[in-house]
Amino acid sequence: MRIILLGEPGAGKGTYSSELVKKFCIPQISTGDMLRASVKAGTPLGRQAQEFMKKGELVPDSVVIELIRERIKEGDAAKGFILDGFPRTLPQAQSLDKMLLSMDISLSAVIKIEVGKAILLKRLTGRRVCKGCGATYNVDTMKPKKEGVCDKCGKELVQRPDDMPQTIENRLAVYQKDTAPLIEFYEKKGLLRPVQCEGEYKDVLGRLFAALEKVAKV
Ligand SMILES: [Zn+2]
Numbered sequence: 001m002r003i004i005l006l007g008e009p010g011a012g013k014g015t016y017s018s019e020l021v022k023k024f025c026i027p028q029i030s031t032g033d034m035l036r037a038s039v040k041a042g043t044p045l046g047r048q049a050q051e052f053m054k055k056g057e058l059v060p061d062s063v064v065i066e067l068i069r070e071r072i073k074e075g076d077a078a079k080g081f082i083l084d085g086f087p088r089t090l091p092q093a094q095s096l097d098k099m100l101l102s103m104d105i106s107l108s109a110v111i112k113i114e115v116g117k118a119i120l121l122k123r124l125t126g127r128r129v130c131k132g133c134g135a136t137y138n139v140d141t142m143k144p145k146k147e148g149v150c151d152k153c154g155k156e157l158v159q160r161p162d163d164m165p166q167t168i169e170n171r172l173a174v175y176q177k178d179t180a181p182l183i184e185f186y187e188k189k190g191l192l193r194p195v196q197c198e199g200e201y202k203d204v205l206g207r208l209f210a211a212l213e214k215v216a217k218v
Pocket of ligand 1: 130132134135150151152154155
């Protein structure tokens with residue numbers, strides 16, 4: 001089961017990834033985490049990535065693709081993986097495709113998490129982060145015991161500039177623009193599985209698993 005999860009900021013990719021990890025016993029591969037880990041470990045790819053990061057440049061797709069290639073060769077990914085945070089653009093999706101093809105494997109499905117804009121806005125604007133330990137809260141869904149104060153370390157909770165309404169509108173617009181061609185690409189390949197992710201959590205999970213069970217049987 002080789003899955004890509006697509007979804008807007010605030011759509012719940014992290015939450016659903018961890019559910020899929022449990023359900024299918026496959027690892028979640030986050031390119032952001034892998035980059036940081038490889039830089040820290042000083043691997044050849046990590047050192048390459050660091051050169052770009054030092055200059056304040058984006059790490060090229062080719063380096064990220066090689067990181068993914070190395071990662072999916074590891075034993076725990078033999079049954080599959082969930083790719084999180086990559087691809088974000090059409091060229092990235094195309095390079096990923098080529099790389100997988102060269103390993104003689106292919107994607108099983110691309111899950112598109114569908115959540116209405118009103119809910120995304122509410123979730124994102126409600127997010128609060130602790131200035132001390134970085135713990136995250138939500139004024140609607142994950143309130144601290146005392147308003148504006150971190151449960152874990154007692155420091156002040158703040159709203160990141162990223163989570164201000166104007167910035168969020170912009171983040172969502174950028175996401176739409178970048179991923180629209182990606183979605184079309186996977187749709188044409190017959191891999192796209194839109195899953196409506198609003199409503200009761202257990203119902204959402206039911207729909208998510210159902211979308212993938214159909215894939216598993218093919
Ligand atoms: Zn804290």
